[in-house]
Amino acid sequence: MIAEQFDIFLVATPGLEAPLAAEARELGWAVEPQTGGVTIRGGWQDVWRANLMLRGATRVLARMGSFRALHLAQLDKRARKFPWAEILRPDQPVKVETVCKASRIYHAGAATQRIERAIREELGAPIAADAQIVVKARIEDDLVTISVDTTGESLHKRGHKQAVAKAPMRxxxxxxxxxxxxxxxxxxxxxxxxxxxxxxxxxxxxxxxLIAGRDRHFAFQSLASFDATGWRAIRDGQGRxxxxxxxxxxxxxxxxxxxxxxxxxxxxxxxxxxxxxxxxxxxxxxxxxxxxxxxxxxxxxxxxxxxxxxxxxxxxxxxxxxxxxxxxxxxxxxxxxxxxxxxxxxxxxxxxxxxxxxxxxxxxxxxxxxx
Known part of the structure; x- marks a missing residue:
């Protein structure tokens, strides 16, 4: 079962973690700056608000849970028991990306296949290379951490800039x-x-x-946890x-x-x-x-x-x-x-x-x- 409160990782452009942490702090979150981003804690409404409001984050990852796996057979078994239905919808295509670091499972491609198969066979969701919903698995020191990318297209794409010059500033x-x-x-x-x-x-x-994400769609709108009424209340209540x-x-x-x-x-x-x-x-x-x-x-x-x-x-x-x-x-x-x-x-x-x-x-x- 997914906890009501979980870690939310705000991905920063490398080198801009400090101003992103300051921005998140101003918006009311307790922040833990890390290399590559900032961790906050919260629930789904915090995920929605972070995507909508933050000007410095490039994407928002919701860390859904973790389990130990020492070999691929164990990864297969535990991935099948993971509560995918609380996060993903069976009618929405999914893509899995895996990183392995200092673990007995070292083949990221093989690990990705096991997790994809668990999602496809246990939940019924199709796997697609171009899916908007991306599940990210990080296997470090034999601990498998499962996150979902709640953003979709990078947050620098505000939704209103169509004309772009050479070497644009994001x-x-x-x-x-x-x-x-x-x-x-x-x-x-x-x-x-x-x-x-x-x-x-x-x-x-x-x-x-003006709110940064006011003109765009987010990947979280296609997740099982999405509540359209709650989202509208947050989006419509954030104007200054x-x-x-x-x-x-x-x-x-x-x-x-x-x-x-x-x-x-x-x-x-x-x-x-x-x-x-x-x-x-x-x-x-x-x-x-x-x-x-x-x-x-x-x-x-x-x-x-x-x-x-x-x-x-x-x-x-x-x-x-x-x-x-x-x-x-x-x-x-x-x-x-x-x-x-x-x-x-x-x-x-x-x-x-x-x-x-x-x-x-x-x-x-x-x-x-x-x-």
């Missing part, structure tokens, strides 16, 4: 970088290389009190009464007119077109908007994926010069994989943040105090 990362910059919804935010507008739109949503400044407070610019069109369309779908402004503008022509000084945050090209690194030193130097000369009082954050590019700006950086995995690269947030 929404989950953007939210945590804004948090690391001290953004709480009150400050002006400007991104002078905005691409598809992620930093600007994420900041505007936070300021407007907020009266954002009616003037644009969140600004993006880019030299690419296509990027500006993308950003504007994404902002409209997200419901924040009224408080955002996007302009086609080269770095040399960048001017501070006529609002109180706030945060400049930018994810410029690093040269690792897009183009050649040589010209990027000139770009970073030009960006740094414009910010130093025109943006007095603004704090600056740059996400980059290359400390030489960061230093080429000539900006007075604090020690850089932790290394963060981003699309196969290792990036860091470099930030200044008010210039």
């Amino acid at each position: 929404e989950t990362m953007a939210a945590m970088f804004l948090r690391e910059m001290g953004f709480d919804g009150q400050q002006t935010v400007l991104d002078p290389m905005c691409g598809s507008g992620t930093f600007v739109i994420e900041a505007a949503e936070i300021a407007a009190g 009464d907020s009266k954002p400044d009616p003037r644009p407070m969140f600004f993006g610019s880019d030299r690419d007119a296509g990027a500006i069109r993308m950003s504007q369309q994404n902002a409209e779908r997200a419901g924040v077109a009224g408080v955002t402004r996007f302009d086609c503008c080269a770095i040399a022509d960048l001017q501070p908007p006529e609002v109180p000084a706030g945060i400049v945050i930018v994810n410029p090209p690093y040269g690792a994926r897009i183009g050649n690194k040589g010209p990027l030193f000139g770009l970073h130097a030009a960006l740094g010069q414009v910010l130093r000369e025109r943006f007095a009082g603004w704090s600056v954050g740059i996400v980059t994989s290359d400390q030489q590019l960061a230093r080429a700006t000539g900006l007075p950086w604090k020690p850089p943040g932790p290394i963060i995995a981003h699309g196969g690269l290792k990036v860091r947030l470099w930030q200044t105090g008010p210039l």
Whole structure:
């Protein structure tokens, strides 16, 4: 039988566990930061709320139970006794993923087959490689821990961003970088290389009190534990009464007119077109908007994926010069994989943040105090 309260693992982008823990704590959970994420404790309503509300988690795993298994025959027997019917529905396809570590069962593929067979034969649910419902088995020190991925598509897919630029910043990362910059919804935010507008739109949503997952479907809606009435009550009760400044407070610019069109369309779908402004503008022509000084945050090209690194030193130097000369009082954050590019700006950086995995690269947030 599944306990009413269980461990819930909030998966973080590696390197962003600390701001995710802070966010979860602010939402009322007791948190246990770990490598790769944060553990909280709760029931199914906590799972629903975590998926809906958290801006920094990439997915939410519900840890359903565990048992010891020293060999495959024992795994087969105990997997058949696991209370699958309390978690999974027989009409919903399931996929199983297994990791083995320091255990006598070392063949993940063979372990996956045993668990899949138990689900198929004991519950009657079909097994499919493209199933939205994913059961994750971790076998470590001969202990088999069964979790279910309650999210489905990664939580960075908020549900309203259709147009995407090259090497985009994920929404989950953007939210945590804004948090690391001290953004709480009150400050002006400007991104002078905005691409598809992620930093600007994420900041505007936070300021407007818009819920991260308001426009999307989650895997937990197809689980046996799902209660549509309870879910509606949670979803409809989480909006924050907020009266954002009616003037644009969140600004993006880019030299690419296509990027500006993308950003504007994404902002409209997200419901924040009224408080955002996007302009086609080269770095040399960048001017501070006529609002109180706030945060400049930018994810410029690093040269690792897009183009050649040589010209990027000139770009970073030009960006740094414009910010130093025109943006007095603004704090600056740059996400980059290359400390030489960061230093080429000539900006007075604090020690850089932790290394963060981003699309196969290792990036860091470099930030200044008010210039």
